[in-house]
Amino acid sequence: MRFDSDEDSKDKINYRKTGGRLLKLLATRRAEFISALLLLSLSSITWLANPVLVRHMLDHNLPQKDYKGLITTLAVFLVNGLAYLFFTYRMQVRLEYLAQSMLIELKQNLVNHLLGLHLGWFDKTPVGKISARVQSDTDSMHNMFTGASVTIIRNAFILFGGLGIMIAFNLKLALVTLVIVPPLLIMARIFVRKSTPRFLKWRKVAAEMSGFIGEQLQGIAATQAYNRQEDTAGRLEEINDRKFKIILHAETLVVAFFLAAYFCEPLVTSLILGVGGHWAIQGKITIGVLIMFIMYMEQFIDPLMSLSEQISQIQRSFAAAERIFNIMDTKPAITDPPKPHYLARLEHNIEFRNVWLRYAEEAPWALKDVSFTVKRGERLAIVGETGGGKTTVISALFRFYPVQKGEILFDGMPLNNLAQSSLRSMLGLVQQDIYLFPGTMMDNLRLMDTSIPESRVHDAIRSAGLDEFFTRHALSKVISEKGGNLSQGERQVVSIVRAMVMDPPVIVFDEATASVDPHTERIIQSATERLFADRTCVVIAHRLSTIRNAEQILVIGDGEIRERGTHAGLMEQDGIYARYFQLQFGQGGGAHEGA
């Protein structure tokens, strides 16, 4: 079950605008589109030829007892039939290729655009919704391209073509049979009007059902602890019951409508045989023509009825397309300046100068007048309680969020003047939450960048002193389900190696707080120290060794720098840092533990 776009958009769909944009996708594929159209027409023509051939057989070959003629007619019939099948097959395949090509382009453009959007946008948009836009919305458009729109065109072809042939053979009878069309269309219209609200109710109750079940599965502990099992089961039955009635209500209409439409078949047959038969007795029309008319009319009923379904399919697809284009129209808030600068490496320092940052207009300040300098090759450790502003410093450094007041400078160059690509290749990030991608361990270590040779990964592993670790954990191991098969320790190791592989001049490191077994802890510590060697480091620190060896320590709380200095200096001050240190590491300075 997919996170389906259950958003019944109440906004009006701008068909012209959206249609225009969709047509642009088609514009680059004119040749394929025309050939598909050609195949469509050939398929329709060959189909239309059949009743004519049958008529010829019934009116000429058989009454004239012309066996040879019969065989000729039938040979043509067979060949025509094969041609029809061939053209239809080719058309369907061609259409599928065309649709896939268009959708892939659309999807890829969407994903590329998304990748360029700023983090602030992602904060507001759940990942599930993004996936729905990229995948299920485009899927619904797929149906429109290969199903609804083609069917409508083909049916139009057959309807008008067939009508033309019928008129050519007998105008009067053709007009008589057309009598059936208005009632059918009116019936279809009434059906759509009445069924839409019923289907809407159906979708709503289905969503309610899923929501209820999902919620109950989550809250099963409370349900059991308070003996609410029977009660809850009863409530499910109540929803079940309601769903039952709603579906029955909707289906009754569907059945009534479709069967009524199928009733048109004997009705039309009777009409043709009745009126036509009348004329046949008078010698004004032949039997073959009558049969031919019946064959055409039978094929007209389906198209007329399914027209409404196809129209609603197209509506849904357009709504989906609009949602996608809305995203494409969202501009990234953080972009490169018109003449971006590039820095190959850090020569001197990184400086925060009176930086003020908040995440939104009405939000409180997350950073207040923060100023500090990190010299090249230095290690800066940042400590403080959760939510105090440590992560915000990192976000500012990476230019994930804009700074409202003050400046951040790299070797004197303001951050905003740097090309983002240059900034990001100079900085490396090791986060607390470690994300894993579907693929092998090797792929994950190089962040899915296949342009990085495997040898570089091996070198990184060696530099980090993790050879032994990776003999136990194969590089070809496939990471499953967001890394469910990796332990906390393994994840931390992965993130350190990743940083080693990226080999940036500046490392920004958000130390993990989750505890691991002492052995893994030692390996991680040692690898971390090797990572820090010969690099400029900004570390949100939790480990004793990391803090102790830092040239500068900042204590950040409530968005401000509370204390700064070296470890010795801060201990002497006997302020927040001193208390914090004592708390975390006690007298012995062992590995940290939570209470």
Place this chain on the structure above:
Amino acid sequence: MKALKWFLPIWRANKWRMTAIVTLGMASAVFSNMAPLFIRSIIDGLRKDISYHLIGKYIILIIGLGLARYAVNYFAQINRVWMNQHIEMTVRSRVFRHLMHMDRVFFHRFTQGDLLTRLTDDVNEKIAWFGCSGVFRFIQALWTLAAAVSFMLYLNPAMTFWAMLPMPFLFLAYVTMGRRMDKLYEAVQNSITALYETLDACFSAIRLVKANGKESCQSETFARATERQKKAEIDSVVLQAFFSSIFNYVGYLCLFVVFLTGGRMVIQGTLTLGELVAFMFYVNMIIGPLSDISYFFISLKRAEVSIGRMEDILKSRSAVQEPRVPRQTPRAVKELTFEDVSFSPGPKAGLILKHVSFSAKAGHRVAVVGKIGSGKSILLSLIPRLIEPEGGRIAVNGEDIREFRLAELRSRIGYVPQEAVIFSATIRQNITLGRETSEEEFARAMETAQFAGEIPQFEKGLDTVCGPRGVTLSGGQKQRLAIARAILSRPDILLLDDCTSAMDAQTEEQLWNGLYRSMPDTLCLVSTHRIKTIETSPLILTLDSGALAEAGTHNELMARKGLYRSIYERQKLADEVHQRSSSGERSA
């Protein structure tokens, strides 16, 4: 045919409706196959000077048949729809009810998403539809086929043979193609799942991706995944298109054979023109039922898979079972004892609670402390029997809790889990959870739980709806609601799993004072980090990796200078530091 056996009880329970469906199906089959006979009569009549009057008669018959068919099909289909929905309802109810009684171990084995899919998708599309429509459209198709063949034989046996000749091949083609279609369909589904995984991973990790400038790599990864979907879908469509060509081709072939042999017979005079036309109609009529018949085998397979998935759930047993001969639950809980209790989450996993023994008296508060993952929540969950211990026993007043009726035991326990559960309902309903209570008791519970003061900020007060379509309570409010829920029925045992983390010290003190006042005899087990609460508890249990490291009063444990002491001191410092850095020392 395991699937069919599975449906038998439901069919039997609705035997009149099922009989109606079958009979109506037969009638429909006959009616739909009679029209060509009348057409034949008209055509032959036209060659021989038929009267208007007679044509008129046949016309009326055709229309009449059409109406009869409409009526019969209408009722048949409505009943099928009814039956489909009924099956859906019944199966879903049954499975859900079963789920309600499963223990936590079960819910670790099956993820929520998986269970949700089984209760919706599998039930709706594969099982319910097949259970009636799938099977009975198949049966109706058989009738239709039989009726058509009978009428054809009545018209002309030799022609019947020729007309039916290509049919078996069609049937075979359908079935073999159908199997391959399933495989390709599965490949498409897998490729789509992989795409969702890729998207999910990429955008969850967007910060990491952007920080390292790896956007283009993600783009490439995505391109590979869509390529895979494209290929799978094209393969699927190609087969489908090819298959429908074959299908139509056989139809053509049949017509060709009919026209050739029939045409010859008409020329020779052994067949009338009308009869030929009738055969043409019959051939067209048979194609539909044939596809229904072949589709049956495909949907049978799919239904079997889904039924298997249902049986997976239905056959699971909860470790928590009702006693065969339940004992009378004691009127008052005087003592709770753990005797050598251990717990393991599964046969291959080790023990995560190891040989824990202690004893607590009514009116006492037991504080449970320990690191994350030391087993505190497990210990608490064992008491209302949300999970079953691997070894040892838990006793109330000396009697094993397994001897009591489950519902009665649970009604005497108030349990507040770490993650408070809020349902989509009003605040009042969330607290009462359907229990009968007086206004005084309700008010008392609200006051004691320190929740009463939160109500005024909600527009509709206690009738405010919570949940995705209502308000979202803050963490602290959820905790207090859960506490109010727990103490509403004045439980004998109150279990609080770290549910005061969002309360400040003062509020928590008021909570405890309130509890002591209104429920002095209640035995409380609290998992907490609050110094004050722990210090003043008559019994403190210190857990370390599932084992009971130390037990005693605060003073006793401090004197031991062991694990408890270090935890206590650390927590004390943490409290101080937090107070300090959030209150004072603003830089100039």
